[in-house]
Amino acid sequence: MINLKGQTALVTGGTRGIGKAVMDKLAGAGADVCFVDLISEGTAQVEEEIKVHGGQCAFYQGNVADLDQCTKIAEDILSRFNKIDILVNNAGITRDSLFMRMSRENWDDVININLSGIFNMCKAVIRPMVKAKYGRIINLSSIVGFTGNPGQVNYSSAKAGLIGFTKSLAKEVASRNVTCNAIAPGFIKSEMTDKLDEEQKKTMLANVPMKRMGTLEDIANGVLFMASPMADYITGTTLHINGGMF
Secondary structure (H helix, E strand, O other): OOOOOOOEEEEEOOOOHHHHHHHHHHHHOOOEEEEEEOOOOOHHHHHHHHHOOOOOEEEEEOOOOOHHHHHHHHHHHHHHHOOOOEEEEOOOOOOOOOHHHOOHHHHHHHHHHHHHHHHHHHHHHHHHHHHHOOEEEEEEOOOHHHHOOOOOHHHHHHHHHHHHHHHHHHHHHHHHOEEEEEEEEOOEOOHHHHOOOHHHHHHHHOOOOOOOOEOHHHHHHHHHHHHOHHHOOOOOOEEEEOOOOO
16 A cells, blocks of 8 residues: 655645546545645635545645746745645646637647646745655646647647656756656546547547546556655656557
8 A cells, every 4th residue: 555644745736637636546645735726716625525534735826837826835835844745737728729720829828837837836846855855746748748639739739848848857856866757648537528429439439449538546546656655766757548549
């Protein structure tokens, strides 16, 4: 059983979906969990649900696209918990459109949150991790960062750029016992996929050798593994969780 007792985790975009599942998994392993989101609605309930595991949970409202906000959040967490052991960069948005119709605003919004947001949060925590000679950074990428996807030039670019970021940062901080890895989910059952009609789901599953969508827990299990002592000698790599698609 993985034991993260005494560790502090910071998860971005933690109010629902993958982020919430990750928080629940880390808290279940004994970690105290902090989470960041732009919207505060419903966060009090999320805190209570996570605290059921016996540890602490704290919400911080902020925009990961703003470096100053990320820095302030990290400082507040360090003041309260004394350290940040685990950073899970999960916050992300989509602004899908065929490239010929894609606005510069839709490009900038996705890049600012999905890629620059990773820079900002890592920038905010990297010095304390290096000083402590311990840290686990886990970045949520996507299968489309490797395969591409029509209508998602912005999203695919951000998720592909995240892979280069992960590999490079991993090399810079490995000697200080700080690892940096990525997880690339495939088709995951979520609020977004629930909106698809049966024909769309059938087409999607035709490309999945395991013939099912992934679950939120499938991704959370991957994050837990990367955050655990079982992955101490793994850095700069990407864990693909996609049922055999890629």
